[in-house]
Amino acid sequence: MDLLKILEEVVHPALGEKNIVELGMVDGVVESDGKVEVTLGFPKKPDPLKDYLVGATKAALIRALPEGVEIEVKTVVKNPSPKPQKLELDLEQISCVRHIIGVASGKGGVGKSTVAVNLAIALARAGYKVGLADADVYGPSVPLMTGTEGAVPAAVEEEGKQLIIPIEKYGVKWMSVGYFAERGQALIWRGPMACSALKQMILQVKWGDLDFLLIDMPPGTGDIHISLVQEIPVEGALIVTTPQAVALSDVEKGVDMFRNKNINRRIFGIVENMAWFTPEEHPSEKYFIFGRDGGAAMAERFGIPLLAQIPLVQSIREDGDAGTPAALSSRPDGLAFMALASALADECA
Numbered sequence: 001m002d003l004l005k006i007l008e009e010v011v012h013p014a015l016g017e018k019n020i021v022e023l024g025m026v027d028g029v030v031e032s033d034g035k036v037e038v039t040l041g042f043p044k045k046p047d048p049l050k051d052y053l054v055g056a057t058k059a060a061l062i063r064a065l066p067e068g069v070e071i072e073v074k075t076v077v078k079n080p081s082p083k084p085q086k087l088e089l090d091l092e093q094i095s096c097v098r099h100i101i102g103v104a105s106g107k108g109g110v111g112k113s114t115v116a117v118n119l120a121i122a123l124a125r126a127g128y129k130v131g132l133a134d135a136d137v138y139g140p141s142v143p144l145m146t147g148t149e150g151a152v153p154a155a156v157e158e159e160g161k162q163l164i165i166p167i168e169k170y171g172v173k174w175m176s177v178g179y180f181a182e183r184g185q186a187l188i189w190r191g192p193m194a195c196s197a198l199k200q201m202i203l204q205v206k207w208g209d210l211d212f213l214l215i216d217m218p219p220g221t222g223d224i225h226i227s228l229v230q231e232i233p234v235e236g237a238l239i240v241t242t243p244q245a246v247a248l249s250d251v252e253k254g255v256d257m258f259r260n261k262n263i264n265r266r267i268f269g270i271v272e273n274m275a276w277f278t279p280e281e282h283p284s285e286k287y288f289i290f291g292r293d294g295g296a297a298m299a300e301r302f303g304i305p306l307l308a309q310i311p312l313v314q315s316i317r318e319d320g321d322a323g324t325p326a327a328l329s330s331r332p333d334g335l336a337f338m339a340l341a342s343a344l345a346d347e348c349a
C-alpha cells in the first residue's frame with residue numbers, strides 16, 4: 001500500500017489547500033508488522049492547526065488501512081532546512097583569456113578529443129599560454145589522453161568564491177569532469193545537471209592569463225551546446241570530421257548550429273581527421289580508406305578554411321591511450337598538429 005498516496009489526502013487548510021506531502025511536512029513513515037508510524041514535522045513557530053493535522057492524518061490512515069493495523073502519528077519540531085547554496089558563476093575567471101574556442105563535431109568518435117588535446121599541446125609548444133576544458137560531460141577523455149587520471153584538482157576560496165585549480169601538464173592547464181568521478185564510473189547527468197557541470201568546468205576554474213582556452217565540446221548539436229555558446233563568450237569553433245559522407249552530414253549540422261542566427265559564431269575552420277591511413281613502416285604512403293578529401297570538399301562548400309588534415313596512424317591512438325599525445329613528438333603526425341596550431345593562430349591573429 002502506498003502510504004504517501006494516503007497522506008496526500010491530508011490537506012493543510014491554511015496553506016493554500018496544499019497537502020502535507022507536497023508541503024514537505026511528512027518527516028518519516030515507518031511500516032513494520034502490523035504497525036504504521038507517521039512523523040509530521042512542524043516549524044518552531046507554533047502551528048495552530050497542529051492538532052487538527054495530526055487528527056486528520058490519523059483519520060486518513062484509519063480509513064485506508066485494513067482493520068487491526070496499529071496507527072501512530074507523531075510530531076517533531078523541524079528547523080527550516082538550510083537553503084541550498086546557489087552556485088554563482090560569472091565570467092570573471094575567463095576575463096583574461098584572449099581566445100575561447102570550441103572544438104566540436106556533429107558526432108562522436110571522429111577524434112574530437114584527440115584533436116583538442118593535441119592542438120592544446122601544439123599551441124603550448126608554439127609558445128602560447130593554453131588551457132583546455134573537457135566539456136564532454138558524458139564521456140570525458142582528457143584525463144586518460146593526458147596521463148592525468150587520478151589527479152585531484154585543488155580548490156581555493158577567493159573573495160568568497162570556490163575556485164578549482166586546473167591540472168598542469170605538458171605546458172597546458174587541463175580541466176575535466178573526469179577528475180571528479182571515480183575511475184571507470186559512468187557519468188550520467190540529466191540535462192540541467194550536465195549543463196551546470198559543464199559551465200563549472202569553464203567558469204569556476206582559475207585559468208589565469210591565457211592566449212587560448214579550448215573547449216572539448218560534447219558530440220552533437222543539442223541544447224547543451226546552444227546554452228554553452230550563448231552563456232560563455234566562445235569566439236568561434238573548430239569542426240572536426242572524418243572524410244566519410246556520414247560524418248560529413250553530421251558536420252553540416254555542426255556548421256548550421258554555429259551559423260544559426262541566435263548563435264552566430266565564427267567557424268575558424270574544419271579539421272579533417274583520419275584523412276588517410278599511413279602505415280607505421282611506410283611513413284610516405286597514403287591510403288585513402290575513408291574516401292579522399294571529403295573535408296576539403298566540405299570546407300569549400302561552406303566557405304570555411306580547411307585548417308588541417310590529420311592522418312590515421314597507429315601511434316596517434318597508442319599515444320592517446322598512453323597519456324603522451326602525439327603532438328609531443330616530432331614525427332610527421334606530431335608535426336601535423338603543430339601545423340594545425342599555427343594555422344589556427346593565424347586565423348585568430
Ligand SMILES: Nc1ncnc2c1ncn2[C@@H]1O[C@H](COP(=O)(O)OP(=O)(O)O)[C@@H](O)[C@H]1O
Nearest residue numbers: 108109110111112113114311312313316317320
Ligand atoms: N588520427 C588518428 N589516428 C589514429 N587514431 C585516432 C586518430 N584520431 C582519433 N583516433 C582514435 O580514435 C578514437 C576516438 O577518438 P576520440 O578523440 O576519443 O573521438 P571523439 O572525442 O570525437 O569521440 C580514440 O581511440 C583515438 O585514439
Ligand SMILES: [Mg+2]
Nearest residue numbers: 112113136141
Ligand atoms: Mg571525446
